[in-house]
Amino acid sequence: MRHEFTRTLTVGVATAACLLSGSAAFAAPATPTSAETGKYCAILVGKPTAPDGVSPELDRACSALSRDDARRHLNRPGARTAGEAEVAARTRLMTWYSDVNYGGDAQDVYGNDGTCDYSGYRLVPNSDWRRKLSSAEGFRQCNWAAFYNPTQILKFSYRLPVAYVGIELNDNVGVIQVSRFD
Secondary structure (H helix, E strand, C coil), X not given: CHHHXXXXXXXXXXXXXXXXXXXXXXXXXXXXXXXXXXXXXXXXXXXXXXXXXXXXXXXXXXXXXXXXXXXXXXXXXXXXXHHHHHHHCCCEEEEEEEXXXXXXXXXXXXXXXXXXXXXXXXXXXXHHHHCCCCEEEECCCCCEEEEECCCCCCEEEEECCECCCCCCCCCXXXXXXXXXXX
């Protein structure tokens, strides 16, 4: 147990160092751009490059119309055709909700590198979602998630979907490790 706490605390310190250094993986724009406004949002992430690394956010799109409209506006970096971009945008990993029981605002998270395997994706919600995430669904093989508070000292793991992340993490999620669990 002590080893687990030490590791979590070390990762939290490393994350804080990246935040302070202005790392692009953690940096959030000071004001929302037009691509970040709207009730329905979708983000496209890649696999982390290191075992405890963060999944890079490759694209973000929001829409006032629908979740499908937001998804349609995602662009896969390096895609040569619209068909390639569309394939990546169909691999939904999770949906985050602002309210318990899958209500309120929703943000869909798509995986550029396919669905979840045992290592999964390590997601860092932007400042808006850190303050409002209350419930989440997983899709396909993304059936397990560890939710950490922003300092990464508290961690709770759940089989997905989870209708309520708990009082300690409600509106206080800093990192989500989503993966496959048999």
